[in-house]
Amino acid sequence: MSTPQLAISNEFMDAVAKLPKSQRKKVQEFAKKFRADPKSSAINYEKIHNMADDRVRTVRIDQKYRAVVLHPDTGNTYVLVWVDNHDEAMDWARNRTFEVHPETQSLQILNVERVQKAVADAEASQATQDALLPQDNKTLLSFGIPPVLLPAVRQLQTKEELSQLQNVLPAEAFEALVWLAEGESVEDVKQYVGLLLEEESQQSSSSENADEDLAILKSQSTRRFSRVDSDDELDRVLSAPLEQWRVFLHxxxxxxxxxxxxxxxxxxxxxxxxxxxxxxxxxxxxxxxxxxxxxxxxxxxxxxxxxxxxxxxxxxxxxxxxxxxxxxxxxxxxxxxxxAGPTQVASDEEIALAWDQVAVDNPTKLETDVLRDEWFYANAVRGITDRDEYLQLSRVGRTPSLSRREKAAVWKAFELFEHALQASGKLSWVGVxxxxxxxxxxxxxxxxxxxxxxxxxxxxxxxxxxxxxxxxxxxxxxxxxxxxxxxxxxxxxxxxxxxxxxxxxxxxxxxxxxxxxxxxxxxxxxxxxxxxxxxxxxxxxxxxxxxLFSGPEPVLLEHDNQDEESQAISDLVKRLKETVPLDEIAIVVRAKWLLKKLKSTLKTNDVAFTELDGDTVDGDGVQLATMHRVKGLE
CATH class of the missing domain: 3.40.50.300 (P-loop containing nucleotide triphosphate hydrolases)
Structure with missing residues (x-):
């Protein structure tokens, strides 16, 4: 029989994130001992009374806290699914079912109370318009919808009603229904949610493994279950339980x-x-x-x-x-x-000076700002490296239009610019x-x-x-x-x-x-x-x-001048800070020069702020930045 494996669920990570930091350390220590040998006699398994699923047990972490474990009868994957105070952990487990979906073969955890309410609401509702989802039951089941929730799904008439099932349905089922409700084809939706992936062909299918062992490896299960293969990996995972993207991927x-x-x-x-x-x-x-x-x-x-x-x-x-x-x-x-040797990069001012030198003996009728834009387009955007390439370059859609003779003159201007930079001993970033x-x-x-x-x-x-x-x-x-x-x-x-x-x-x-x-x-x-x-x-x-998640509609505030805009922003921040810490509010502007008036207005209104500039890290107060500064860091 193969070595026991440990897996953790995304709900276990949610639970760990809610624990006091001192308790998280105990959970990490327990998890490593549990991973080393989940069958050890030192592991204190306890059955849960009134629990229909005999595979679910709790294990003691200390006198107060217990973890909920999906304990296989014959397989070798032990799954940590929750951690909480003793009584709360018991109650959480009693209110869950752990089933392998008959179509997708993924392991799903359902909240019994939420499921029962959704089904009851569906039975009590009276349809007043066509169903939101016309697909047959077999098709809906193929997307991982639990059979018990089919009646609730069948009764849906609006996208708003569907959104109310987000916390009831497994993630893959809800995502599929969202796409279907948008009118996407069944085949396209299978592609979107990953059902067309054939990862299973690359995975072991040993007869020694129980259904849960294989189910955890299914592509849809990786959204919420992850095997942990080392203590180092376990430490990294549990040290930042809120950052679930490090563990669970679509x-x-x-x-x-x-x-x-x-x-x-x-x-x-x-x-x-x-x-x-x-x-x-x-x-x-x-x-x-x-x-x-x-x-x-x-x-x-x-x-x-x-x-x-x-x-x-x-x-x-x-x-x-x-x-x-x-x-x-x-x-x-x-x-x-x-x-390769000393290198200096020309500043914006030095680049402008080089173009000024081109203007002294400009071989074209174009202004230097037009030449500068054309130089960047040819050299950076299109990667042109010599005169012949430029002469053959299609410029459809660009202004001004240029004849072949005019393009030859433009290239001469490019050479003058490059010579001016070389004389200064500097390179442009394109040159670098x-x-x-x-x-x-x-x-x-x-x-x-x-x-x-x-x-x-x-x-x-x-x-x-x-x-x-x-x-x-x-x-x-x-x-x-x-x-x-x-x-x-x-x-x-x-x-x-x-x-x-x-x-x-x-x-x-x-x-x-x-x-x-x-x-x-x-x-x-x-x-x-x-x-x-x-x-x-x-x-x-x-x-x-x-x-896949909803929120309030965006609000667009339009003003005639920057004074009015800055004051409106300041007023909005003052209202928001009643419920949101200032350092969790960001104001992002198009360019740095726009910050001057805004900072003055914020100071006048006693609103603390930190400007993110260069290597500055987050500080106290509302965070100010240009869109370039926060690019990729949203």
Whole structure:
């Protein structure tokens, strides 16, 4: 018989998070002893009176607290599902059923009282309009809806009624019903919720295992159950019980972290869909499979996000963290240049001065600000490196239109700009990335086995060429997560312009875990007329997304001037602080110059604030920041 295994549930994590810190330490110590030998005679199992399910027991942590365990009759996976005071733990267990769903084969935990109420309400209701979900019972069951809840689901007439079942249904069942209620096809919904994944074919199906053993491994079960294979992992999991994203992933997120891809791969997702989480889990998974002298690079576009990722990976990983480098893309490029000799990057003022020198002998009829924009488009956005490429470059949609002769003159202006920068001994950031790519390409061997890119929508073509140079073309070489709707730095760049060829390796995350459905719908509606393409020129606007939790409708306050706006913001903060701590309120503005009036108004109204700038960390008072400062850190 195989060695006993320990699994924990997301509800156990919820319970641990509610415990006093001193008690959490006892739970961690108990869990490690329990994992070492759940069959030890020292484990004090206690049956629960009036409990229909004989597999459920409690075990003593101390004189006051007990953990609830799903104790298999013949299998080898012991599941910690709750922890509480003795009597409360008993009551919690009596009010739960633990069943393997007959269709999805996933292990589900149901709240008996909530189920009974939902069924009773359904029986008492009288339909006044057509059912919300016309699918037959077999189809509904195939999405993991517990048979006992079919009558309640059958009686649904509105999306609002469906939302009331969120805390009754298992997560996969509720998610599927939300998509079906939106009119999505059955096949598409199976794809969205991960039912089409064939993970089971890669997993053991030993006859020694009980149903629960196999059920915990099912893709739908990984939303709420996770096996823990070491004491170190157990410590990391229980030390931050509120951060459940470190343990429990949506099946599609899990697939993105574990699947092997034949080459560069792109994962698209809207705000709050867990792109960075997927990227971090994938970095960890890849690092676990590397030798001690091999490395993964995790790179992103901003310094602040890179620092945050580095910190979070430190809590997510064990020793494999030593095989993961985390740097924002320009920091990493600079490391290559410094190794080759002293390097200085031109400031915005020095860039402007170089263009002023172009104006002295301007070979075109264009203003220097137009030339500067065209230079960035050609060099950064499109990755053009020589005159002939530029002369052949299609500029459809750009203004002003340029003839071939005019483009030749523009390229001459570009050369004058580059000469002016060279004379100053400085490089632009585009030049830094280009030079770093040359150095990396000419190095004797690739440093990295894998590169993970976050916030990929903000990378330029020169950045992508640098990324491409850092790793040999092979399976799992480059993994990119991006959201084209969150691009705020420059025009769209196609990956192919940076020599990164995605082919058909495009995947999507469609569930929003951070934003309420009301906010998502409001924001999407305001941008619905925009034509947004992803990094491979496929239509992004056609991708369905949905949030699984609700909240109040967003409120839009519009004012004629900044004085009125700043005062309205100050008044709103003063109202909010009656129920919300100030340091849990953030005010985000488009640009730094907008903060001056706002800070003055907040001071006048005695509202404490901290401005997040550079390396500043969260402080007392309401948090002020530009959208660039908080990019990726929402």
């Amino acid at each position: 099946p599609l997120q899990q697939q993105m972290t574990q699947q092997s891809f034949a080459g560069p791969t792109l994962v698209l997702g809207g705000a709050g869909t867990g792109k960075t989480i997927v990227a971090m889990h994938r970095a960890r998974r890849l690092a676990l499979n590397l030798k001690s002298d091999q490395r993964v690079l995790f790179t992103t576009f901003t310094k602040n996000l890179a620092e945050n990722v580095r910190s979070v990976l430190g809590t997510l990983c064990g020793d494999e963290i030593n095989r993961i480098d985390v740097q924002h893309i320009h920091e990493h490029a600079m490391s290559w240049l410094r190794n 990335a280009r030079k770093a790519a040359e150095l990396s390409t000419n190095s004797s061997s690739a440093i990295y086995q894998h590169v993970i890119v976050d916030e990929g929508q903000d990378f330029s073509a020169t950045d992508w060429r640098f990324v491409r140079s850092l790793v040999r073309a092979a399976a799992d070489d480059i993994f990119i997560v991006a959201d084209p709707r969150q691009r705020i730095y420059h025009e769209p760049t196609q990956l192919s312009d940076g020599d990164v060829m995605i082919s058909d390796r495009i995947h999507r995350l469609q569930i929003n875990y951070r934003t309420t459905e009301q906010i998502r719908r409001w924001a999407t509606g305001r941008s619905s007329d925009l034509v947004t393409t992803d990094l491979c020129n496929s239509p992004w606007s056609d991708i369905a997304t949905h949030s």
